[in-house]
Amino acid sequence: MSDPFVVVGGDAAGMSAASKARRAAPDRDIVVFERGEWVSYGACGLPYYVKGEIQSLEDLVSVTPEEFREERDIDLRTGHEVVAIDTDERTVTAESESGTVVQPYGHLLIATGAESVVPPVDGVDREGVYTLGSMSDGKELREYVARARDDADLQQPDRGLACRYLEDCTGPVAVVGGGYIGIEMAEALAANDFEVNLFQRGDRVLKGFSDETSEYVAEHLRDEDVVLHLDAEVRALSGDDRVEAVVTADDRIEVEMVLLGTGVRPRTDLAEAAGIELGETGAIAADAYRETNVPDVYAAGDCAEATHVVTGEPAYVPLALTANRHGRAIGRTVTGTPTEGGDIAGTAAVKAFDSEAARTGILDPEEARAAGFDPVTETVTAKSRAGYYPADGTVTVTLTADRDSGRVLGASLVSEYGEGAVHRSHAIVAALEAKATVTDVENYDLAYAPPFNTTWDPVLVAAKVLAGTLRDTDMEP
């Protein structure tokens, strides 16, 4: 009773930590404060909920609040917002409808997550402008989609002008941001017969991936009648009460809805106010055990930075697996078994209509040079199955390595959905974590059979080609 483990935030990191701590310490007091009503939900599934492939928001929840309370004996307090942390007194203060509580802690985990970045332009507060950061965002979007489809069924003849490309258009909408959320939402909306305008500030979608991956995915988006607006920074969302158009430097596109997929930033206010240090990335800094500068105070999930396995430097890559893994490690550490959370590789995957893509490690040459590497990159397109096998898919692999050491730095892979770009990226992640060289990868004894790859899997083909380039450039004066 005197040494409670207190968690602020009831999503992946927080609930993983609480669950792991419970298994390790059956008698420990474990208190979780969550300001909303949902806990342990799969935010990554929201685009598929909006799309209509998942029927109920509840389906995204892996463990319900009741299960946490009753089966895992965790004192989970939803509807409680933590408003202050006192690291001297070792307490947190939480407010709820029933008043204010001051909760002492023995160990504290800050898992406050991230919030959607709203670009600083006129009109983002108009009706019809959405983000997709929370379950309630998902609910509102799905309701919008259903409403718009009903309206379209009634009024189709009046909407022809705005929907320029599609015959049975539900209405033209905008997605701002060509990252994975933007692309998944473009798919979700297009599947519901919206004409989707995708606005990307830079000159390509999926900027963390390779150029070739971006181009491949962009082609798929265009094939599916998504209208790509590249180099198109949004200046304003115009309209009266309701958004009516997206305004860029060159254009004004009429839309009926805008989804902002312009990234997230860590929620750090609470930690900062308590004197907990942030790192250079702007997220909460933590050591290998995920402990902050304040003893017994941990941070994990989308509010915290982590160590990048390639650079050895802190990085901010807010994704679900890291949150789970770090939460789990903290649950063990605070119950007596110090456990490192492990590094990150900046790995990400996305399905874009009928294509799939993954990236991992460091691909950007400037980023690589800043970390002391001399990056060399090759891209190959290789058959995804034996050439004679009755299927003709390909996988395009971009591989980057350091010129002198040959160490693999990063990769980006893309293929048709089902041709295995994403699962093949697993091999490169393992190579990054092992600090393997391109020659090491070239010699991987990967599984081969005609229905799955060519004798040299596309990953090996990329390694062969890049190893050759490294050898050739070695010989230059």
Place this chain on the structure above:
Amino acid sequence: MSDPFVVVGGDAAGMSAASKARRAAPDRDIVVFERGEWVSYGACGLPYYVKGEIQSLEDLVSVTPEEFREERDIDLRTGHEVVAIDTDERTVTAESESGTVVQPYGHLLIATGAESVVPPVDGVDREGVYTLGSMSDGKELREYVARARDDADLQQPDRGLACRYLEDCTGPVAVVGGGYIGIEMAEALAANDFEVNLFQRGDRVLKGFSDETSEYVAEHLRDEDVVLHLDAEVRALSGDDRVEAVVTADDRIEVEMVLLGTGVRPRTDLAEAAGIELGETGAIAADAYRETNVPDVYAAGDCAEATHVVTGEPAYVPLALTANRHGRAIGRTVTGTPTEGGDIAGTAAVKAFDSEAARTGILDPEEARAAGFDPVTETVTAKSRAGYYPADGTVTVTLTADRDSGRVLGASLVSEYGEGAVHRSHAIVAALEAKATVTDVENYDLAYAPPFNTTWDPVLVAAKVLAGTLRDTDMEP
């Protein structure tokens, strides 16, 4: 002219070596002797040719003899059987229809491949008994299939008794051996409406894979009406001229054809006669550069052993990728750039009807103990995509590690075809090559998105569970 690179055997290892040497040394004399007419063919594709998914044997050839001769300037002599190697004189003697030639060599590569093992039982020489080791084997089998189907169309009413299970049976046939060739051929024959009886000496198919993988694949075979005869050592193939039945200790099954998929053994006669040493595995021994005990004489492909990355000991695992990789390394070595061929991990993959399976490393407890390890194994079945995603596949992963060091020793994975067991095995291969521990794998930052896996990929789930078991057993007295 004075220092030719001579290759004996024109398949994967030989032609890879010749091609690589040509690229590195445009003026070198490169002579390849191949006793047959086919070179550089994908024997792994033969089951799909017999099945009918590949229309022509030529489709299996990646580079034709003409291309090797004309585009790659390789002196390829098909129809030439090398009958002697003289390592003192540094010559090989080859016979062909046009006589005998004695060819001097500067470097020699022995790439004589493997031959099908025919079990020492009565009747294996009867008509209607096939193996699948060569292109001509494939041709004969496909012709048999076509002929039998034609006959069946004409005579169906007379064949009802022998085909016990299937309505439109082409005829009952036997496949002897439940390895990957046996299983691929069972699929090929079943797809052509044969009733397939699969005879396996041991108690499960795919004995190099985990029990759970074997059981999963066996279920798929049974679902497809393959009649599995386990613990069924074949005693004789009875009949008159033509095979009529497979006889085991307990049973006599009438069949119209028998395919022997009972493994291969290295073709080493030529090397042995020349004083080249074999290893304990019975295949030709070679060092890291694939050089034999005789200087300047190399061995690669299905006639040679290789070093296993887990045990550090020689192993005989005759597969296409190793042949290609070792051939390529030799091509570089003999042209002035010493290049190691790389180790093997004993990786293999197979598609069995609608399932897929892969294995890598050391799974057999006795084999692990013989190599000085104390193996601990866990098997998990985990969802292949997010639980809420509209698909409900699973991947079953068996993972083995050493108790004390935690080092990963091997894995076996199985799933429905398309759910990614094979491509996921790539991560474990990379882990084996890096000598990674289970905790290392548990911390891999693998790609995640709902259409591809759960937040913890099945590979990570297996690592988590096995790491937990290792920790628990650590604490035992």
